[in-house]
Amino acid sequence: MLRFRLLFPFLVASLLLAGHTPAAHASAATIVSLTLNRRQATVNGETVALDTAPVLDEAASRTFVPVRFIGESLGAYIGWDSETEAVTYLGGDTRIILRIGRKTAEVNGQEAALDAAPYIDENGRTLVPVRFVSEQMGAAVSWDGSTSTVTLTAPWVGRVILLQDYQFSPDTRTVAPGTRITWVNLDDEEHDVLGSDFESPVIAPGEAYSRTFSTAGIVHIGCSFHDGMTATITVQ
Numbered sequence: 001m002l003r004f005r006l007l008f009p010f011l012v013a014s015l016l017l018a019g020h021t022p023a024a025h026a027s028a029a030t031i032v033s034l035t036l037n038r039r040q041a042t043v044n045g046e047t048v049a050l051d052t053a054p055v056l057d058e059a060a061s062r063t064f065v066p067v068r069f070i071g072e073s074l075g076a077y078i079g080w081d082s083e084t085e086a087v088t089y090l091g092g093d094t095r096i097i098l099r100i101g102r103k104t105a106e107v108n109g110q111e112a113a114l115d116a117a118p119y120i121d122e123n124g125r126t127l128v129p130v131r132f133v134s135e136q137m138g139a140a141v142s143w144d145g146s147t148s149t150v151t152l153t154a155p156w157v158g159r160v161i162l163l164q165d166y167q168f169s170p171d172t173r174t175v176a177p178g179t180r181i182t183w184v185n186l187d188d189e190e191h192d193v194l195g196s197d198f199e200s201p202v203i204a205p206g207e208a209y210s211r212t213f214s215t216a217g218i219v220h221i222g223c224s225f226h227d228g229m230t231a232t233i234t235v236q
């Protein structure tokens, strides 16, 4: 599958371009609640089914959750490279790479230590440490021992749009003001994201770009390399 490359110029450029989005709609937030051994979580009050329950690694005293759940609830893209058994999270300006059985991760190209390694359970499900991934993505994590509940609080609502097969996928999307969209290029060629009042840097294969939409309205999106690529984002 995809090999993700680490391109600091891209990260720096996207920080410069997207980092100073006005915080006028700072009310956008994601609150996720998970309970040990329960296959139900809540995301902003809505119940979400988990394919496997969060479990406690007692030796490390760390809670593990299914790999997709955190990424999806916090609005990040989740990539899996079976060759290297690596999980990649791309959301906002953060890229986290975790490897099965390894207590070392990579966050924006820097090594970071884990207390407990991601693993594949006896049912073939991949689990990752919830606190590490959430905190590295910028969410606050709290633990209530009396109810065995982990709560994640992120100051954003995130959505992912793929650049795949020379299309935006999905090509129409309605989001609340303050939503952060992360575009991920899954093609083998470069794309960019062109709006009427902004243009992303070139997005190389495997790279991402993100932008927060604070103002209500309809945003028409294109790619300056490929005329046929169009999408509409409705902010309301």
Ligand SMILES: [Cu+2]
Residues within 6 Å of the ligand: 166, 190, 191, 192, 223, 224, 225, 226, 229
């Ligand atoms: Cu393109």
